[in-house]
Amino acid sequence: xxxxxxxxxxxxxxxxxxxxxxxxxxxxxxxxxxxxxxxxxxxxxxxxxxxxxxxxxxxxxxxxxxxxxxxxxxxxxxxxxxxxxxxxxxxxxxxxxxxxxxxxxxxxxxxxxxxxxxxxxxxxxxxxxxxxxxxxxxxxxxxxxxxxxxxxxxxxxxxxxxxxxxxxxxxxxxxxxxxxxxxxxxxxxxxxxxxxxxxxxxxxxxxxxxxxxxxxxxxxxxxxxxxxxxxxxxxxxxxxxxxxxxxxxxxxxx
Ligand SMILES: [Ca+2]
Numbered sequence: 001x002x003x004x005x006x007x008x009x010x011x012x013x014x015x016x017x018x019x020x021x022x023x024x025x026x027x028x029x030x031x032x033x034x035x036x037x038x039x040x041x042x043x044x045x046x047x048x049x050x051x052x053x054x055x056x057x058x059x060x061x062x063x064x065x066x067x068x069x070x071x072x073x074x075x076x077x078x079x080x081x082x083x084x085x086x087x088x089x090x091x092x093x094x095x096x097x098x099x100x101x102x103x104x105x106x107x108x109x110x111x112x113x114x115x116x117x118x119x120x121x122x123x124x125x126x127x128x129x130x131x132x133x134x135x136x137x138x139x140x141x142x143x144x145x146x147x148x149x150x151x152x153x154x155x156x157x158x159x160x161x162x163x164x165x166x167x168x169x170x171x172x173x174x175x176x177x178x179x180x181x182x183x184x185x186x187x188x189x190x191x192x193x194x195x196x197x198x199x200x201x202x203x204x205x206x207x208x209x210x211x212x213x214x215x216x217x218x219x220x221x222x223x224x225x226x227x228x229x230x231x232x233x234x235x236x237x238x239x240x241x242x243x244x245x246x247x248x249x250x251x252x253x254x
Contacts, residue, residue: 035112035120036183039203042090045082052079055094055108062149062184063106073191076102086199088125088166093201096187100194107141107149109184112205116179119209121172122157124185127199130162135190137161138198142173143182156186166201172208 037058038044044057053061065075076099083095098104114120122140130136139159143149157171175181183205189196 033204033206035114035205035207036110036203038110039205040090040201041082041092041094045092048080050077052081053077054081059094059108059110061106061108063104064150070105071103073103075104078104078106078187080108083199086127086166087201088127089202093199095197095199097195097197098187098189098193102189103191104187104189104196105150107182107184107186108200109141109143109149109182111146111180111182114175114179114181114207116175118179118207119172119174120181120183120205121170121208122183122203122205123168123170124203125166125201126160126169126185127164127166128160128162129164129195129197130193131195132193133162135193136196136198137188137190138169139186140169140171141184141186142171142175143184144174144176146180146182149182149184149186159188 038056041056041059045054046057047054048061055061061078061080063075063077064071065077068075078096078098080094080096083093084091086095087093094108096106096108112120120142122142124140126138128136128138137159138161139156141149141154141156143151143154145151145153147153155171155173157169160167160169169185173181183203185198185200185203187198
């Protein structure tokens, strides 16, 4: 091989190598890894069934009110709207607040798909205020089953209380139920107060670990035995739910 040909091959290999190791534009690289759609609340804003519920697709809302015992104070539906004053990323954030003199418990969430049994990490930026100071908690949460966030199987990360600055909330959790889960920012007002407000922005959900085959559950000591290769979903669900129910902090007010 002559020198010129070797040089040409070397240049081509070098360019390929540079192509592999040089990161692309920051925004594009982040989008590839984010399992959420519209995680920064930048588009598809619309009223979601009521004038005081204005937030973007594909985010959804779950909340408690009415006859639930915890809501004797009572609980009221949150009010949610677009915000441009406090923004952690892009041009918009979500502003959600509890009506005065009421408790509140809600989850702003969206469904996602991930590899079944894999671990995912949700990270969101939140900013909160409460005047006069109330018992306000905000946390990231994962529901591994795509069920309700008020089931004990929901996994909630460490909660932050009132912080008048952008604060990171995060949680890492497994995904069961055929690889469909829900990711949320949850907001809880423990006792009736005023001006309990949270701003939410820049949510990212990423894959954090490899999938666990159905017959291997290293973190679950009572994992059901494998039969003839068929997964007993009912038994698996019962075992995992009982395990998750005993973890802290996963308990919701009752
Ligand atoms: Ca944003």
